[in-house]
Amino acid sequence: MILKEYKYELGKIERGYNNRSLYINLSDNTIKEKEVTQFMKDKFIGGKGFGLWYLWNAVTPETKWNDPENEIVIAHGPIAGITQYPGSGKSLVVTLSPLTHMPMDSNVGGYFGPYLKFSGFDALELQGKAEKDVIIFIDGNKGIVQIMESDIEEKDSHLIAEILTERFAKDEEDKKNVSVVSTGSAADHTLVGLLNFSFYDIRRKAVRLKQAGRGGIGTVFRDKKIKALVVRFEGTKGNLNNAADQGKINRTGIKLHREICLLDDKQNRMRKIGTANIIEIMDQYDLLPTHNYKFGSHKDTYKISSDKFQARVTQGLPDGCWYGCSLSCAKAADDFIPQTGPYKGQKVIVDGPEYENAAGLGSNIGVFDRDGVLELNFYCDTYGVDTISFGTLTAFIMECYENGILDKEKTGGLELYFGNKEAALELLHQMARGEGFGKIAGLGIRRMKEIFIKEYGADPDFVNDIGMEQKGLEFSEYLCKESLAQQGGYGLTNKGPQHDEAWLIFMDMVNNQIPTFEDKAEALHYFPMFRTWFGLMGLCKLPWNDIVPENNKYTDEPAKIPEHVQNYVDLYNGITGKNIDKHELIRQSERVYNFQRIFNIRMGYGKRIHDKIPYRAMGPVTEEEYLSRQERYDKQLKELLGLDPENMTTQEKMAALRKYREEQYEKLTDAVYARRGWTKDGVPTIEKLKELGMDIPELIEVVKKHL
Amino acid sequence: MKVLKKNPEKCIACHACEETCSKLYFKEENREKACLRIKETDSYPEITTCTQCGVCIDICPVVALSRDKRGIVRVEKKKCVGCFMCVGFCPEQAMFMHDDYIEPFKCVSCGQCVKVCPTGAIYMSEE
Ligand code: SF4
Ligand code: SF4
Ligand code: SF4
Numbered sequence: 001m002i003l004k005e006y007k008y009e010l011g012k013i014e015r016g017y018n019n020r021s022l023y024i025n026l027s028d029n030t031i032k033e034k035e036v037t038q039f040m041k042d043k044f045i046g047g048k049g050f051g052l053w054y055l056w057n058a059v060t061p062e063t064k065w066n067d068p069e070n071e072i073v074i075a076h077g078p079i080a081g082i083t084q085y086p087g088s089g090k091s092l093v094v095t096l097s098p099l100t101h102m103p104m105d106s107n108v109g110g111y112f113g114p115y116l117k118f119s120g121f122d123a124l125e126l127q128g129k130a131e132k133d134v135i136i137f138i139d140g141n142k143g144i145v146q147i148m149e150s151d152i153e154e155k156d157s158h159l160i161a162e163i164l165t166e167r168f169a170k171d172e173e174d175k176k177n178v179s180v181v182s183t184g185s186a187a188d189h190t191l192v193g194l195l196n197f198s199f200y201d202i203r204r205k206a207v208r209l210k211q212a213g214r215g216g217i218g219t220v221f222r223d224k225k226i227k228a229l230v231v232r233f234e235g236t237k238g239n240l241n242n243a244a245d246q247g248k249i250n251r252t253g254i255k256l257h258r259e260i261c262l263l264d265d266k267q268n269r270m271r272k273i274g275t276a277n278i279i280e281i282m283d284q285y286d287l288l289p290t291h292n293y294k295f296g297s298h299k300d301t302y303k304i305s306s307d308k309f310q311a312r313v314t315q316g317l318p319d320g321c322w323y324g325c326s327l328s329c330a331k332a333a334d335d336f337i338p339q340t341g342p343y344k345g346q347k348v349i350v351d352g353p354e355y356e357n358a359a360g361l362g363s364n365i366g367v368f369d370r371d372g373v374l375e376l377n378f379y380c381d382t383y384g385v386d387t388i389s390f391g392t393l394t395a396f397i398m399e400c401y402e403n404g405i406l407d408k409e410k411t412g413g414l415e416l417y418f419g420n421k422e423a424a425l426e427l428l429h430q431m432a433r434g435e436g437f438g439k440i441a442g443l444g445i446r447r448m449k450e451i452f453i454k455e456y457g458a459d460p461d462f463v464n465d466i467g468m469e470q471k472g473l474e475f476s477e478y479l480c481k482e483s484l485a486q487q488g489g490y491g492l493t494n495k496g497p498q499h500d501e502a503w504l505i506f507m508d509m510v511n512n513q514i515p516t517f518e519d520k521a522e523a524l525h526y527f528p529m530f531r532t533w534f535g536l537m538g539l540c541k542l543p544w545n546d547i548v549p550e551n552n553k554y555t556d557e558p559a560k561i562p563e564h565v566q567n568y569v570d571l572y573n574g575i576t577g578k579n580i581d582k583h584e585l586i587r588q589s590e591r592v593y594n595f596q597r598i599f600n601i602r603m604g605y606g607k608r609i610h611d612k613i614p615y616r617a618m619g620p621v622t623e624e625e626y627l628s629r630q631e632r633y634d635k636q637l638k639e640l641l642g643l644d645p646e647n648m649t650t651q652e653k654m655a656a657l658r659k660y661r662e663e664q665y666e667k668l669t670d671a672v673y674a675r676r677g678w679t680k681d682g683v684p685t686i687e688k689l690k691e692l693g694m695d696i697p698e699l700i701e702v703v704k705k706h707l
Numbered sequence: 708m709k710v711l712k713k714n715p716e717k718c719i720a721c722h723a724c725e726e727t728c729s730k731l732y733f734k735e736e737n738r739e740k741a742c743l744r745i746k747e748t749d750s751y752p753e754i755t756t757c758t759q760c761g762v763c764i765d766i767c768p769v770v771a772l773s774r775d776k777r778g779i780v781r782v783e784k785k786k787c788v789g790c791f792m793c794v795g796f797c798p799e800q801a802m803f804m805h806d807d808y809i810e811p812f813k814c815v816s817c818g819q820c821v822k823v824c825p826t827g828a829i830y831m832s833e834e
Contacts, residue, residue, distance in 0.1 A: 083790040176769070202770060238789020238809045247806030250791055254804060257795020323768050324790030 003134065006031035006145040011120045016078030016241050016575040017041065021050070022121040022145065024136060026224055027068050027128030031145050036122045043694065047077035048105045048535035049592040050123045051094025052599060055103055058127060061602055065098040065216070066223045068129045074181070074229075075123035076113035079571050080538025082324070083238045084253030086260065087540030089114045089322020091197060097215040097495075098191040099389075099444050100472040102600045104215030104495055107535055109321025109330065110197025110208075111179035115140060115233040118240050130225035137168065140233035150227035156184040156382040156432075157196040158348065160228055161207045165200060168232050175200040177236070180207075181229040183218035183384035189434030190442025192389040192474075193218025196381060199321060201332075208332060209351050210321050213386040214498055215473060216444075222384075236323065244577030252570050257326045260547050264327070268546050271318040273306045274329040275355040275542070280305045282359070286629075287479045287505060289364040291418050292395035293468055293616050294625050296479040300368035304358055308370045312336075313353070327543045329354075338375050340425050341432075343382075350378040359477035360391020365398055366418030376424060383432040385442075388498075392474035393445050394424055396467050405458040412436040445469040465615040471496040471605065480617055482632075483509040484661075485520040488668050491613040492524060494596045494606075500541065501528040507559050521671035523559075530560070532589035537572070544568075591694050594677075594684045601683060602702045608682040611669060619661045626654050633657055683707060708778035709816045710834045711743065713754040718828035720745050720752040724820035731819050732812065740805050742814040743829070754829065757801040757814040763793035777816070784810045 011018055019036045036050070044053045051073035058071045072095045082088045091113030097104035116124055119140025126136075133150035154160050160182040169175040180198040187193025195218045196209040212218075239246050264270055269277050279301065282288035286296030302308075309331075318328035333350040353361075353373060361376040362368060380387040394416070400406045401416040408415060414423045414437055430438025440448060445467045452458040468475040473496025480486035486509075489502035504523055507513045514520050534541050549563045556562065565582050573579055580588070600606025620626040626633055627650065634645040637653060641660055645653055673680060677688030683706045689695045725741035733740045744755040759780050764772045771786035772793060789809040794802045802813045818831045 083788045236788050238787075238791075246809070250789075250804050250806065254791050254794050257792050261796045317765050320768065323788045324792060326766075326790075326792045326795060 001149045002146050003149060004029040004031060004147045008033060008120065008143045008145065010141075010143045013117065013241050015244050015577055017046070018117065018120050018122045020121060021054075021075075021123040021125065022138070023125045023127070024145070024147070025128040026126065026130040026134065026147070026226070029147050031147070034125075043591055043696075044595075045078065045536040045588055045592065046122060047075050047080070047090075047538050048092040048094060048532070049595075050075040051092055051105060052103055052592065052596055054123065054125050055094050055096065056595075056599055058125070059096060061604060063096060065096045065101065065220055069127065070096045070220060072126045072217060072220055072224070073123055074113065074116065074126075076117050077536055077538030078575050081114040081117045081241055082243070082249055082253075082571070082575070083236070083322075084250050084324055085567070085571055086253070086256055086320070086325045086327045086543040087322075088324060088538065090534070090538045090540055091116075091212070092535050092538065093195060093212045093217050095215075095217050095220045096603075097217070097472070098219050099216045099446070100496055100605075102471065102495070102603050102605050103596060104217060105535060106195075106212035106214050106217055107500065107540070108195070108197045108212035109199070109210035109540065111176075111199040111322065112181050112197045112229070112231055113538060114236070114322060115177070115179050115231040118233045118236065119231060124229075126224060126226065129223065133225050133227040135164070135227050136229045138229075138231045140231060141235065152227055157182045157209060157384055158207070158382040160184075161196060161198040161209060164228055164230050165198065165207050168230050172205070174234065176202055177234045178230065178232045182227065183221050184382050185432040186383035186385045186428075186442065187218035187222040189439060190385065190431050191216045191219050191444050191447075192386045192393070192442060193220075193222060193384045194386045195221055196384065201319060203317060203319070204332070204334065204349070206349055208330065208349065209381055210330070211381060211387075213388060215495065216386070218384040241575055243575045245574045248570055248574035252567050252574070253324065256543060256547075256567065259549055260326045260543075263550060264547055267548065270327050270329045270542065270546050273310050273313075274331040274352070275546075276306045276309050276313075276331075276353055276358050278306075278355050279358050282355075282478070283363075285510060286482070289359055289395075289477050289479045291366055292364060292399040292466060293475070293479055294399075294622070295628060296481075298363055298368065301363060303368040304362040304370055304373055309353060309358065312370060312374065321540075325540070325543070327547060329542055329546075333374055336374055336378060338378060340375065340422070341379060341429050348378055350374050351381060353377050356477045357387045357391070360388050364391050364395040364477060365424055367421045367424060368419070369421055372421040372425075376428065379425070379428050379432070383428065385428065385431060388476050389444060389474040390428065391477065392468050393441060393448070394427060396445050396448070397427075397441060399466055400452060400458070400463070403462070405452055405456055405463070410437070410456060444472065445474055446472045462621075465621045467614055468616055469497070470613050471610055473497060475617065478503070478505060480505065481619055484664055484668055485514055485523060487613060487618055487665055488520065488524045488672055489527075490617060491611050491665070492669065492672050493528070494593065494600060497613065497617075501531055503527075513559060517667055517671040520668060521675040524668075524672045525675040526560070526586070529586045529589040529593060530565075532593050533568070533585055536588060536592060539568075587692060591692050594689065594692060594694060595699065597678075597682075597684055598699050598702050601706060606682065607706070608669065608673075608680070611682060613665070615658065615662070618665060619657055620654060623650050623654070626650055679707060681706065708759060708834050709818070709831050710759050711756045711814055711816055711818070711821070712830055712832045713756050714828050714830070715751040715754050716828075717826040718745060718752040718754055719826055720747050721825065723823045723825070724829060727823045728820050731817070740807075740812075742803065742812055743801070743820060744803075755799060755801050756829065758799055759816065759834075760798065763797055763802055766792050766796045768792065779816045780813065781815060782810060782813060787811070
């Protein structure tokens with residue numbers, strides 16, 4: 001049944017912009033178009049910038065994630081939808097997160113973003129709450145938007161996406177023109193729900209899913225009673241953006257295709273294995289999170305190494321999550337047969353695994369079992385559970401279980417010790433059913449800590465030390481104890497400890513390229529800004545540094561990959577006809593980055609106190625951890641602190657190391673804030689905002705109170 | 708299958724083949740729009756031709772490349788989304804892009820270039 005239909009004039013994209021967006025309110029079924037103004041394009045560029053700006057205008061400091069005012073905004077960006085440069089089809093999703101109560105942003109592949117753009121819109125705003133489950137359909141060729149009551153009984157994404165692709169495509173050939181956004185049953189019962197964005201894999205003849213994983217966006221989606229979003233657009237071509245200089249874009253793309261063709265096999269093997277290529281490398285460098293980030297390696301890692309996955313995963317040919325991605329990290333394991341749960345015994349496709357999943361669902365919870373990882377991965381995705389949060393929170397639960405904070409009685413019979421694959425799977429199934437201990441687990445680590453302290457009498461110091469969350473978001477899957485810069489890369493972020501702002505472990509720890517505080521601060525300024533830019537444009541980060549030109553190491557700044565930075569400058573200029581350089585690129589990001597920081601402050605967060613990280617991220621919390629790497633730690637006490645470990649107890653040594661490391665983090669925070677133009681409390685200064693042209697009255701009003 | 712083959716030692720780089728090809732294909736004498744390329748070097752000219760190997764077929768994300776009845780690899784322009792991955796991944800560098808078009812183009816083994824080559828530096832061969 002159609003609840004509301006809206007017709008709009010088809011338009012033409014001009015130099016990367018439609019100059020309008022689509023607004024839908026589900027409380028009263030309003031559908032309308034909004035103008036994308038020059039102001040928005042100048043200050044916020046697109047993608048995540050637009051998402052944050054719309055959200056800013058939709059909410060107040062009091063708005064909660066489940067208030068009707070909260071929005072989910074999906075936006076791509078001016079470069080998105082080109083087919084020539086690898087990684088150009090990303091959507092950015094922004095909402096107030098149920099985990100952090102702050103704006104969350106997530107970068108996701110699949111065809112929805114580009115098709116939304118070709119259908120005529122630079123962003124889609126979803127506000128309000130429907131009474132009953134609804135499906136929203138955009139027909140990008142006819143110019144029709146419909147809100148309809150959902151008649152779909154299926155509750156999980158792999159089925160929902162398949163049914164709707166089938167329904168809205170004219171025929172088999174047309175399926176590639178349909179993209180579905182949906183989530184699964186766990187998004188109804190947990191705060192860690194994700195969104196699945198689909199694309200149709202014409203060679204496998206199957207619907208594939210890519211995840212907007214972090215921060216509970218799927219939970220908000222279901223709170224609004226949205227069952228699915230569907231877009232259909234027929235007629236994709238390489239020039240629909242009406243770029244100012246298409247030739248420049250084509251040449252830039254071909255150059256990178258060639259580079260990938262010649263070098264990927266020698267470098268990261270992204271086409272063959274995808275991001276899982278680094279599992280054993282992380283283990284080698286003692287960086288693979290193991291048993292809730294206690295350790296960085298494990299003797300059984302070989303059981304989940306990339307070749308084990310490759311044997312299972314890469315059937316057929318490399319594929320990308322949007323046209324033109326020759327880096328093609330989007331892997332899938334075909335004909336996988338789950339051993340548990342509602343889809344037990346059925347043949348399914350598992351998208352991935354990506355590195356994060358192999359680490360989070362594998363080593364971090366002690367499951368050194370390839371098929372176990374794949375099964376957890378499949379269920380996380382289709383249930384709509386963020387794999388990273390699931391891995392990290394399960395690891396936390398397991399450590400609590402092994403320490404007696406939890407027991408079988410409290411978990412309803414689940415023996416959640418490290419490595420218990422069956423228990424981890426059952427926990428996940430409970431999340432999907434909204435039952436038992438799964439309901440508590442689904443609240444995320446921050447809330448579990450409160451419950452364990454208040455109701456189970458857990459030692460607050462201990463759970464706060466080992467609970468790997470910050471700002472309410474679970475850490476992603478890198479061990480950062482030995483890299484101060486990466487501690488900052490996790491801690492000094494806007495949305496929480498996700499490595500997409502800065503991944504500095506190798507630069508810092510392995511290659512020792514940023515030894516001083518100033519060096520680290522510079523890196524923690526430049527890289528988060530540079531990476532923010534992908535989110536403004538609708539781009540993927542991987543083709544920036546998961547492939548590098550052959551001569552990269554001889555350039556002045558190899559870590560930045562100067563040639564690729566220039567590619568991005570060329571793409572932006574090629575699309576928009578403007579003439580920015582690599583410095584203006586960073587300033588574009590700085591505007592949005594500072595805006596997001598101020599948005600956090602406006603919501604009551606975003607200050608220095610919120611940038612602290614749990615000690616597990618910095619050093620050994622337990623004797624077991626200390627002793628396992630005793631040589632390393634003793635040496636540091638001697639060399640860095642001039643102490644004599646021979647004459648100290650382990651407890652004394654741990655205390656001395658902790659004091660030192662915590663001070664280092666504070667010093668780093670000072671240096672980074674100064675470099676970013678923030679006060680010691682982490683508040684952007686008015687001078688900084690002026691310098692960026694972001695001295696907008698409503699921003700000044702927020703920061704003024706905190707200076 | 709008839710494949711265009713080359714013999715660079717015989718090539719005098721008169722570029723007649725390129726001009727003929729672009730004229731036939733795009734109604735314009737423009738070497739940048741030819742489906743084969745002759746490049747002067749210090750030694751013999753470098754001749755770039757398609758071997759019809761089919762590597763590009765598997766690269767294409769929309770299956771716009773396939774073999775026709777003669778076994779020749781063809782671009783189906785209607786399906787093509789202009790990603791130019793095939794251009795980057797062709798081992799012979801024989802798939803081409805020109806700013807005027809949003810689809811790539813390649814040799815279809817028609818043999819017209821062979822007819823104008825004065826020295827026999829390119830020829831058709833049954834493979
Ligand atoms: S590198 Fe992977 S994630 Fe990035 S665009 Fe390509 S296929 Fe998608
Ligand atoms: S264009 Fe290149 S890849 Fe395609 S058939 Fe010819 S030589 Fe092979
Ligand atoms: S340019 Fe066209 S023919 Fe070549 S790979 Fe891309 S879509 Fe296929």
